[in-house]
Amino acid sequence: MSWSKDSGRSGQRGYHHGNLKEALLRAALELIAKKGPAGFTFAEAARWAGVSPAAPYRHFRDRDELISNVALRGFQQFEAALAKAWDDGRPDAMTAFDRLGKAYLAFARTEPAYYSAMFEAGIPLDVNSELREAGDRAFAVLRNATEKLVATLPAGSRPPSLMMALHIWATSHGIASLFGRGDAGRRALPMTPEELLEAATLIYLRGLGLPDGPPPKR
Amino acid sequence: MSWSKDSGRSGQRGYHHGNLKEALLRAALELIAKKGPAGFTFAEAARWAGVSPAAPYRHFRDRDELISNVALRGFQQFEAALAKAWDDGRPDAMTAFDRLGKAYLAFARTEPAYYSAMFEAGIPLDVNSELREAGDRAFAVLRNATEKLVATLPAGSRPPSLMMALHIWATSHGIASLFGRGDAGRRALPMTPEELLEAATLIYLRGLGLPDGPPPKR
DNA sequence: GGCTCATGTAAAGACCATTCACATGAGCTG
DNA sequence: CAGCTCATGTGAATGGTCTTTACATGAGCC
Incomplete structure (x- = not known):
């Protein structure tokens, strides 16, 4: 695995995340593992990645597309x-x-x-x-x-x-x-x-x- | 199948439904059939049965218990x-x-x-x-x-x-x-x-x- | 007739999905 | 380097869901 930037999740970052799509996919995987596919929410994945709830929509049409x-x-x-x-x-x-x-x-x-x-x-x-x-x-x-x-x-x-x-x-x-x-x-x-x-x-x-x-x- | 009262879904009823638990179970079944277990919502089952969103809680602890x-x-x-x-x-x-x-x-x-x-x-x-x-x-x-x-x-x-x-x-x-x-x-x-x-x-x-x-x- | 309790309601707080106008800055172009 | 452009992210707003709480109703029983 490799992150091109900002591999730590709490490290400060600029306006742009730099690797949000990847971060969201990993967040989704963790959340699904923890709470099942039903318990996974788009907003929580965004939070986990440290971005606003609207940000994921730049990478996935909706929750289903992420899954x-x-x-x-x-x-x-x-x-x-x-x-x-x-x-x-x-x-x-x-x-x-x-x-x-x-x-x-x-x-x-x-x-x-x-x-x-x-x-x-x-x-x-x-x-x-x-x-x-x-x-x-x-x-x-x-x-x-x-x-x-x-x-x-x-x-x-x-x-x-x-x-x-x-x-x-x-x-x-x-x-x-x-x-x-x-x-x-x-x-x-x-x-x-x-x-x-x-x-x-x-x-x-x-x-x-x-x-x-x-x-x-x- | 039998409903003790009010078998039609649009027939007017009094304050009490009379057979809500049964109606909710049937509503859940229809909704799951239509939109999958994930697409089923507690509120929608209540709406289908013609009661307020809080009513189902008198019969089931939560959504999972209904399922x-x-x-x-x-x-x-x-x-x-x-x-x-x-x-x-x-x-x-x-x-x-x-x-x-x-x-x-x-x-x-x-x-x-x-x-x-x-x-x-x-x-x-x-x-x-x-x-x-x-x-x-x-x-x-x-x-x-x-x-x-x-x-x-x-x-x-x-x-x-x-x-x-x-x-x-x-x-x-x-x-x-x-x-x-x-x-x-x-x-x-x-x-x-x-x-x-x-x-x-x-x-x-x-x-x-x-x-x-x-x-x-x- | 009057009581009681199961059953239903209304309202409220918290969370989520989704969209839109707007902000930022990375990367290209000259 | 200056300036432009556009992908990417923000904030705020809308509308829906979940769940709890205080309150209303009336069915069944004495």
Whole structure:
């Protein structure tokens, strides 16, 4: 992270902030993390950044556009995190795939503010095509991984990889949403979300005829 | 549904409304359906019911408590819908289980307001134990169905039914959340959510060694 | 008939979103 | 460097929401 100017929040500044857009995005992230996407207010973000309540309107049309931007960054970081975990399928597809699932849950847990903005803030995807594309790119990592995994199967018995990717995504998202965050009120579990997802994935893949589990079983 | 008095919303009434709590719950449901859980305001519900903005406080501590009550009703109806679909496993467990999954998605689609209040409004489950219990009862339907399904397997090769139920729940919830509502902005799919869920379930169950699909294949 | 208490009202203070006219000064242009 | 321009920030105003408090009403009960 870098601020071109005035990195301290209480350091005096001139009439112009110099990096307000960035400061607002960070403020939004903190506030969403602290009080949920609903508890986040435009005015408070402005206060946090040390500017008047009207200043943010120079950078974002309204509150929703700010959240959209947070979500956009979230998808970008999400994509990066997933891609890093997948690591092009090294050392082998199954091991990497397992890592990918864990990265999904890790993101939801360590970046709940981004995750909320991305999936729970009620942003209409159709409006912001950039946002949709960022989401698609994140999904593409999963899609690509699924394809590589399928490619290890003998031709002829290969299930449709798009459907597989959607299944894995839905399951991961479901687990993350229902059990994945330590925050406020989620349900207790007899196992960790990671174990739950790993088991689901193994069973699912076995159902598709994939040879079992990651080689060294961790 | 029944109103003890004054069923029309514009019919004149005396100083006392007579059924305000009920009217507020219905207003909340309509407003959440129309503008999402975030767009719902306490004042607007009061206006819709034809009372002053302060009146709702006689029935609900605050906005969140109203939403909690909506969520509570949602869970009750959800439980009823799932139980009806499961129908005690008739005519056979697989057929009924498939119906159960479809009922899950149907509820999310036809009652998006309830679904939002239940899963996306950010209500802390710990606070309202009644709410948690209602949610648990709804899950219990799925849990019970899973158990019956497992019981069709030869003893010895029976997977843990709690884990299975969690897997199915997570997948259903993931599909419903990501693709299941026609509302605002969700993603497009090459198949219906119902088909997606049915396929996921079949593959998953096959991975567990269950004999294939519902007998007459629909 | 008269009491009491749940239920509803009015008014007020505090906060938020949004807009508009206006102020500032960073960066370009000559 | 002088001057201009325009992106960026301010202040003030409008209108909405949340929530509390003192007060009004009338339904149910004796």
